[in-house]
Amino acid sequence: MPETDIARDVLRMFSYGLFVATSVGPEGPSAATVSWVSQASFEPRLVLVALRNGTAICDAVRASRRFALHVVAAQQPDFAKSFFKVNQVSEDAISGHSYTLSDAGLPIFDEAVAWLECEVTEEANREGDHALFIAKIIGSGVRMPPITALSLRDTAWHYGG
Amino acid sequence: MTEGSITDVRIDALRLLSNGLYVLTACVSDEIHAAAISWVSQASFHPPLLLAALRRNSHLANAVRHAHRFAINILEADQVELAGAFLDHVRLSATEGTLAGHAFRVSGAHCPLLTDAQAWVECRLAAELPNPGDHALMLGEVTGTGVRRSGMPLLLRDTPWHYGGLTTE
Numbered sequence: 001m002p003e004t005d006i007a008r009d010v011l012r013m014f015s016y017g018l019f020v021a022t023s024v025g026p027e028g029p030s031a032a033t034v035s036w037v038s039q040a041s042f043e044p045r046l047v048l049v050a051l052r053n054g055t056a057i058c059d060a061v062r063a064s065r066r067f068a069l070h071v072v073a074a075q076q077p078d079f080a081k082s083f084f085k086v087n088q089v090s091e092d093a094i095s096g097h098s099y100t101l102s103d104a105g106l107p108i109f110d111e112a113v114a115w116l117e118c119e120v121t122e123e124a125n126r127e128g129d130h131a132l133f134i135a136k137i138i139g140s141g142v143r144m145p146p147i148t149a150l151s152l153r154d155t156a157w158h159y160g161g
Numbered sequence: 162m163t164e165g166s167i168t169d170v171r172i173d174a175l176r177l178l179s180n181g182l183y184v185l186t187a188c189v190s191d192e193i194h195a196a197a198i199s200w201v202s203q204a205s206f207h208p209p210l211l212l213a214a215l216r217r218n219s220h221l222a223n224a225v226r227h228a229h230r231f232a233i234n235i236l237e238a239d240q241v242e243l244a245g246a247f248l249d250h251v252r253l254s255a256t257e258g259t260l261a262g263h264a265f266r267v268s269g270a271h272c273p274l275l276t277d278a279q280a281w282v283e284c285r286l287a288a289e290l291p292n293p294g295d296h297a298l299m300l301g302e303v304t305g306t307g308v309r310r311s312g313m314p315l316l317l318r319d320t321p322w323h324y325g326g327l328t329t330e
Contacts, residue, residue: 006308007209007303007306009280009306009311010235010280010282010306011203011209011211011303013235013279013280013308013311013314014201014203014211015179015315015316016179016202018179036202036203036204037178038200038202038212039178039180039214039325040292040294040296041214041294041296042294042295043295044294046294047175048202048298050204071174114174122291122293124298125205125210128205129205132212132290132300134292134293134294134298136293137175140173140174140175142173142174147177149178149179151179151316152179153313161206
């Protein structure tokens with residue numbers, strides 16, 4: 001398809017949330033902001049996440065087969081922004097955000113309002129610019145309902161096109 | 162927390178995924194199929210790929226499998242009523258004038274496009290991904306797009322409906 005501005009504009013009309021994905025790979029804990037996320041099944045409960053190939057988070061998820069997805073709330077755009085860049089990892093924090101390891105061994109940020117813990121069941125498009133992980137939900141939590149999730153379109157950022 | 166700790170669907174994290182609401186259409190020979198869908202995401206920049214999750218054994222999934230093509234019609238924030246016309250699967254002959262009361266045209270690539278939608282994407286079915294769940298994952302390569310207006314797209318959370326979480330109820 002020709003890469004016209006129209007195609008870019010239309011692809012940016014799709015609606016996305018913002019999420020912080022975490023995982024622990026051979027290189028240690030990793031976190032990244034992602035938006036290409038969708039539920040993929042009710043029974044069993046599955047989600048689908050597209051992660052850019054070659055990134056630390058993609059490598060960690062591929063190696064560990066596990067990841068957490070933190071919902072970014074409407075009032076937390078800075079939480080999302082913290083993970084656009086390469087992480088600064090310390091003993092108990094990633095890029096200055098403290099976390100606790102869950103029973104499944106996944107970093108859950110202390111400020112998270114809601115999250116899912118996932119185990120990869122399938123990987124597709126491994127050779128593409130994004131790997132597609134289909135994952136079973138093995139845990140979840142909600143700290144402070146009611147929550148309004150941050151929509152990508154309510155931010156200054158976009159990812160699509 | 163464990164899976165079992167989800168006791169209230171109103172605070173289910175899966176309801177916080179910020180889905181849109183779209184109308185997927187496909188044309189199998191002279192029969193048009195259409196239904197509202199919500200589980201959609203871009204999946205690649207180069208080539209531009211879109212993923213749409215459709216109930217595995219639905220008429221819609223079967224129509225996409227046979228047509229090898231589908232269109233996603235993007236609705237505007239004030240088109241809740243239009244979306245409502247497609248909550249149930251709609252099937253009709255391509256010779257009929259309207260789709261659930263809404264004008265459409267069949268594109269050169271044989272995809273039905275709702276005239277009132279603000280934008281549309283046409284896809285070639287590139288693959289159906291392995292999915293152990295209850296939905297078929299249709300990976301479409303974008304072959305055409307169009308914009309009629311550039312309004313605010315409809316979000317599922319701004320409608321009376323939801324699709325996500327523990328159940329469809």
